[in-house]
Amino acid sequence: MSEAGFLSKIVARRDAPARLAALPGPVVFTNGVFDVLHRGHVTYLAQARALGGSLVVGLNTDASARRLGKGPDRPLNAEHDRAIVIAALESVSLVTWFDEDTPVQLLSELRPQVYVKGGDYDMRTLAETALVEGYGGRSLAIPFVDGYSTTTLVQRIRASR
C-alpha cells in the first residue's frame, strides 16, 4: 500500500464512528500508547486482527500518555508519528486517538464487537470489559510475548550509550 493509502486509515475521533461503520465485521478494538514499536506489539496486533474482520486502534494522545507515568520523557514519539507507524501495519484497519485516561468513552462511541489487550492485563478487572460485555461484546487478552516492552528497550538503548 502506498503512503497515501495507509494515511487514510488515520481518522479524527469525530469521524471514527462513520468510518468504522463501513469496515468489515466483526470489528476488533484495542488501545495503547505504542510509543516505540516492537515484536510484541506487531504479534499482538496481528493476532487481534485475526479475531475479526477489521482492527481499530485507539491511541493515547501525548497528553493522555504522559499521565500514565511511563517516564518523564515519554512518549518519545508524538501522537501523529505513532499513528502513522501503526497505520502502516497490514493488520490495522483504522487508527484514532483518545485524550482521556482510559478508552471507555471512545469504546462507548464505537461499540466494537471485540475488545482486546495484551496478556499483561487482567481483563476481568477492566472497566472496558464491563462496558463491552454490557452491550453483548467480547473482551479478551492476547498472549504476552515475553521479553519485549518499550520501557526495557529504551532502558537498553540508554545503558549502551
Ligand SMILES: Nc1ncnc2c1ncn2[C@@H]1O[C@H](COP(=O)(O)OP(=O)(O)OP(=O)(O)O)[C@@H](O)[C@H]1O
Ligand atoms: N510483549 C508483548 N506481547 C503482547 N502484547 C503486548 C506486548 N507488549 C505490549 N503489548 C500490548 O500492546 C499494547 C500497547 O502496549 P504498550 O504501548 O504499553 O507497550 P509496552 O511495550 O508495554 O510499552 P511500555 O513499556 O511503554 O509500557 C497493550 O495492549 C499491551 O497489552
Ligand SMILES: O=P(O)(O)O[C@@H]1O[C@H]([C@H](O)CO)[C@@H](O)[C@H](O)[C@@H]1O
Ligand atoms: O499502552 P498501554 O499502557 O497498555 O495502554 C493503556 O491501556 C489502558 C487499559 O485500557 C486499561 O484501562 C488504558 O487505560 C490507558 O489509557 C492506555 O491506553
